[in-house]
Amino acid sequence: MAARKSTKKATKRPARKGARPRKPARRAAGLGPKPVKTGSGPGPLEVAQAFAALLREGKVHEVEARWLAPGIESVEGVGASMAWSGKKAVLGKYRAWEADHEIHAMEVDGPWVGATGFALRYRIDVTQKSTGQRSAMEEIAVYTVRNGKVAREEFHFRVPAPA
Amino acid sequence: MAARKSTKKATKRPARKGARPRKPARRAAGLGPKPVKTGSGPGPLEVAQAFAALLREGKVHEVEARWLAPGIESVEGVGASMAWSGKKAVLGKYRAWEADHEIHAMEVDGPWVGATGFALRYRIDVTQKSTGQRSAMEEIAVYTVRNGKVAREEFHFRVPAPA
Numbered sequence: 001m002a003a004r005k006s007t008k009k010a011t012k013r014p015a016r017k018g019a020r021p022r023k024p025a026r027r028a029a030g031l032g033p034k035p036v037k038t039g040s041g042p043g044p045l046e047v048a049q050a051f052a053a054l055l056r057e058g059k060v061h062e063v064e065a066r067w068l069a070p071g072i073e074s075v076e077g078v079g080a081s082m083a084w085s086g087k088k089a090v091l092g093k094y095r096a097w098e099a100d101h102e103i104h105a106m107e108v109d110g111p112w113v114g115a116t117g118f119a120l121r122y123r124i125d126v127t128q129k130s131t132g133q134r135s136a137m138e139e140i141a142v143y144t145v146r147n148g149k150v151a152r153e154e155f156h157f158r159v160p161a162p163a
Numbered sequence: 164m165a166a167r168k169s170t171k172k173a174t175k176r177p178a179r180k181g182a183r184p185r186k187p188a189r190r191a192a193g194l195g196p197k198p199v200k201t202g203s204g205p206g207p208l209e210v211a212q213a214f215a216a217l218l219r220e221g222k223v224h225e226v227e228a229r230w231l232a233p234g235i236e237s238v239e240g241v242g243a244s245m246a247w248s249g250k251k252a253v254l255g256k257y258r259a260w261e262a263d264h265e266i267h268a269m270e271v272d273g274p275w276v277g278a279t280g281f282a283l284r285y286r287i288d289v290t291q292k293s294t295g296q297r298s299a300m301e302e303i304a305v306y307t308v309r310n311g312k313v314a315r316e317e318f319h320f321r322v323p324a325p326a
Contacts, residue, residue: 031252033245036238045241045322075199078208078276082196089194112303112319113241119282119303119319140275140282142305142319156275156282156305159208 036115041148048111048118051143051150055108055120064091069149077139077157102127104134117144117152199278204311211274211281214306214313218271218283227254232312240302240320265290267297280307280315 109121127134144152237253273283290297307315
């Protein structure tokens with residue numbers, strides 16, 4: 001699926017009137033790949049591994065203190081499709097969710113690491129206190145790293161494959 | 164982890180000089196969540212299900228023709244950290260990878276659907292022709308949907324959890 005090397009290609013400039021047979025000219029700008037950067041501080045691999053290790057130890061508050069950027073944006077997936085902006089609003093969302101849910105078991109799988117961030121998969125056996133409904137949640141969270149912090153997160157919810 | 168409802172909070176405006184005792188005022192802008200939109204055309208759920216169904220049928224070229232935006236950006240994950248811009252460059256990357264790899268088996272898991280896009284997990288048993296090396300690749304691809312097309316994709320590679 002995913003190339004591991006550049007696919008630089010020679011392209012041609014338009015022939016000028018009266019020009020001799022065209023020869024392969026410089027590459028068109030933009031066809032070759034460009035490096036992806038995430039600014040200063042730890043990159044996606046380092047953040048991903050530390051973030052996942054803390055979560056597996058149950059150290060949610062350490063994750064929040066160490067890794068969430070002040071301006072973090074948190075996006076809830078299909079069926080919600082809302083974005084919370086800023087650490088205060090995002091922590092408020094977390095606390096509200098925790099207050100209304102009892103977690104029986106939680107599995108953190110990953111990380112899978114990209115160029116701008118990383119992904120974790122959560123499988124959670126949870127009861128919503130206000131409704132009494134117990135369910136098996138499965139989400140893939142994608143975290144964007146900028147300047148050594150998580151600047152954005154988006155939660156993707158498992159949906160059934162179409163028949 | 165993920166709140167399912169708003170955490171709207173009342174906040175206070177600064178008291179004006181001589182004002183009577185402050186009462187809870189309108190919410191501060193930005194603490195409440197905002198809806199996330201992806202423009203016109205099919206949204207992430209519809210694109211995700213059609214995209215995944217075509218891939219499972221092996222219809223890679225139909226996926227490319229129907230769902231990739233002309234200006235798509237394709238980002239390779241950790242260890243590569245490069246971005247290809249534009250459908251021509253991205254298809255060139257795909258074709259170069261295919262030319263150098265033999266796929267023995269490929270499993271497409273998902274979709275998981277967010278507010279701005281969706282995720283799929285690929286597990287591929289593959290041999291790189293130029294080196295003869297056979298490996299088990301596992302990637303999470305995250306696709307961003309804008310105006311009914313995939314405008315961006317980023318491939319995240321499974322890395323070992325730290326000891």
